[in-house]
Amino acid sequence: MAFFLQNVINALQWGSFYALIALGYSMVYSILMLFNFTHGDIFMTGTYIGFGVATALVALATALSWSMPGWLLLVLTIIIAMFLTSILGVVVERVGYRPLREAPRASAAITGLMIGIMLEYGNLAILGTQRYNFPSIIETVTYDVGGVFFTNKKILIVGVALLLMIALHQFIHKTRWGMAMRAMSYDFQVVPLMGVSLNVIAPMTFAIGSALAAAGGILYGMAYPVLDPFMGILLGWKSFVAAILGGRGSILGAALAGFLLGFIEIFTAMVFPSTFRDLIAYSIILLILTFRPYGFFGQAHSAQLRL
Amino acid sequence: MQLTVENLHVSYGQIKALHGLGFSIVQGEIVCIIGANGAGKSTTLRAISRLVDAEKGSHMVFEGKDLLKFQPDKVVSELGISHVPEGRRLFGNLTVMENLQLATFARRDRALIKENLETVFEIFPRLLERESQLSATLSGGEQQMLAVGRAYMTGRKMMLLDEPSMGLAPLMMLSMFDALKEINRAGTTILLVEQNARLALKFAQRGYVIENGRIVLEGESRALLENPDVKKAYLGG
Ligand SMILES: Nc1ncnc2c1ncn2[C@@H]1O[C@H](COP(=O)(O)OP(=O)(O)OP(=O)(O)O)[C@@H](O)[C@H]1O
Numbered sequence: 001m002a003f004f005l006q007n008v009i010n011a012l013q014w015g016s017f018y019a020l021i022a023l024g025y026s027m028v029y030s031i032l033m034l035f036n037f038t039h040g041d042i043f044m045t046g047t048y049i050g051f052g053v054a055t056a057l058v059a060l061a062t063a064l065s066w067s068m069p070g071w072l073l074l075v076l077t078i079i080i081a082m083f084l085t086s087i088l089g090v091v092v093e094r095v096g097y098r099p100l101r102e103a104p105r106a107s108a109a110i111t112g113l114m115i116g117i118m119l120e121y122g123n124l125a126i127l128g129t130q131r132y133n134f135p136s137i138i139e140t141v142t143y144d145v146g147g148v149f150f151t152n153k154k155i156l157i158v159g160v161a162l163l164l165m166i167a168l169h170q171f172i173h174k175t176r177w178g179m180a181m182r183a184m185s186y187d188f189q190v191v192p193l194m195g196v197s198l199n200v201i202a203p204m205t206f207a208i209g210s211a212l213a214a215a216g217g218i219l220y221g222m223a224y225p226v227l228d229p230f231m232g233i234l235l236g237w238k239s240f241v242a243a244i245l246g247g248r249g250s251i252l253g254a255a256l257a258g259f260l261l262g263f264i265e266i267f268t269a270m271v272f273p274s275t276f277r278d279l280i281a282y283s284i285i286l287l288i289l290t291f292r293p294y295g296f297f298g299q300a301h302s303a304q305l306r307l
Numbered sequence: 308m309q310l311t312v313e314n315l316h317v318s319y320g321q322i323k324a325l326h327g328l329g330f331s332i333v334q335g336e337i338v339c340i341i342g343a344n345g346a347g348k349s350t351t352l353r354a355i356s357r358l359v360d361a362e363k364g365s366h367m368v369f370e371g372k373d374l375l376k377f378q379p380d381k382v383v384s385e386l387g388i389s390h391v392p393e394g395r396r397l398f399g400n401l402t403v404m405e406n407l408q409l410a411t412f413a414r415r416d417r418a419l420i421k422e423n424l425e426t427v428f429e430i431f432p433r434l435l436e437r438e439s440q441l442s443a444t445l446s447g448g449e450q451q452m453l454a455v456g457r458a459y460m461t462g463r464k465m466m467l468l469d470e471p472s473m474g475l476a477p478l479m480m481l482s483m484f485d486a487l488k489e490i491n492r493a494g495t496t497i498l499l500v501e502q503n504a505r506l507a508l509k510f511a512q513r514g515y516v517i518e519n520g521r522i523v524l525e526g527e528s529r530a531l532l533e534n535p536d537v538k539k540a541y542l543g544g
């Protein structure tokens with residue numbers, strides 16, 4: 001039982017990473033019908049930005065001989081890195097995707113992949129092959145509740161992820177920008193007739209998705225501190241699968257499917273040898289998608305007629 | 308002239324839809340454009356809203372400003388031209404109220420927005436009853452009310468209407484046109500596009516007849532209703 005609960009916590013932690021990244025895929029797809037294949041590498045870049053911000057803050061605190069409390073360091077790192085990474089998202093939209101808005105979707109997808117490769121090798125070119133370690137930020141404390149062992153970091157990771165998802169939900173349902181995003185997901189051609197500029201809503205969506213990926217990256221760095229320019233590939237693709245599983249363009253679906261992915265992976269690993277984990281986990285997901293090709297909350301419908 | 312369109316050319320890829328079309332509207336008028344399926348009525352409205360590109364040499368001026376210099380959202384928010392598209396195109400995943408609110412996205416004149424909203428609910432009391440209902444679940448008639456109400460909320464000086472009679476029962480159709488008259492009396496210019504020529508000509512002061520992307524006839528509505536060619540082609544003999 002204790003072992004089971006421990007795995008639930010692990011699954012929630014991995015689910016948090018997947019969900020935070022999957023949200024970015026889903027949001028962009030929902031408003032532009034576009035799979036942003038740069039997103040995994042935006043996650044990677046966001047993690048490095050988080051690493052840079054945290055390192056700089058630690059250095060700054062040391063220089064001022066001030067022992068900055070861990071929580072403050074974490075909050076500042078997340079906020080600043082989210083902001084900086086959102087700028088990257090805006091640039092990717094502006095430079096990579098906007099010129100291709102009327103082009104076939106395949107052109108946009110290929111462009112996205114190429115920008116991703118540029119981010120990976122740009123990172124390698126600038127930072128070299130040396131592996132960097134994410135600063136520890138918060139000291140690890142291990143709790144033992146009735147034989148279930150877990151760390152404060154895991155709780156923090158899941159908590160911050162949930163908090164961000166709630167904030168996103170509020171934004172989408174309570175603000176006029178959120179309303180415009182929802183409208184765009186239904187029928188983006190009519191949105192300009194409401195006096196809403198697509199060139200405001202599209203970059204904003206990229207910004208939010210990228211910021212969430214950066215937050216995911218920092219949380220990931222807290223749990224798995226070794227950074228790698230190619231760390232965004234596998235996590236990116238898996239989160240993309242989560243976005244599809246949730247239903248193309250469904251925000252709630254992406255979040256839930258992210259967690260489901262975490263559970264499937266962890267519990268497969270509980271039963272099978274770890275080398276079998278992804279083979280079996282993704283066979284299960286393929287099977288689910290065979291029966292629900294539009295995912296959990298996806299719709300075959302779309303009001304995307306021509307005006 | 309509030310709106311002048313001259314030599315308007317529009318193509319969809321290889322297909323040429325408008326061949327140098329022209330017309331004009333005075334502030335406060337109700338003008339209709341009638342024509343058969345595929346004549347280019349919707350394309351004309353889309354060109355004014357800048358949803359499709361007009362070709363070189365096309366000329367459109369709204370209140371002295373070159374309309375071709377404006378992005379689609381600015382045509383609405385800066386020039387004040389609102390467009391009720393063919394088939395209504397409501398945001399079915401938003402409530403009635405949210406559809407109306409979204410139309411005020413670029414507006415900052417809160418007091419006036421509130422007043423406009425009250426006007427919409429006065430003209431279409433049904434919308435107030437259905438305020439928090441998802442617009443996808445409205446009846447066809449209610450959807451048309453919301454489409455017009457939404458266009459009203461953008462703060463329009465001119466309203467472009469693409470076949471507002473489509474799919475409405477006769478009684479509903481009449482009350483819809485009464486509502487549009489009311490909106491017009493309060494100062495909104497109306498450009499109406501219709502296949503239902505009789506209805507449109509009874510409603511409008513002036514009309515244009517469009518065939519294959521060209522204006523072939525124009526005049527006072529009364530004159531067009533009596534015109535033998537119009538009678539034969541559009542009024543059933
Ligand atoms: N998105 C499009 N792609 C290609 N051709 C189009 C497109 N939209 C319209 N057309 C063509 O342009 C011409 C004019 O179409 P338009 O929709 O303006 O006609 P309409 O007068 O509004 O007709 P209806 O009464 O059926 O709505 C038609 O020949 C049509 O096939």
Ligand SMILES: [Mg+2]
Binds near residue numbers: 348349350393469
């Ligand atoms: Mg039409």
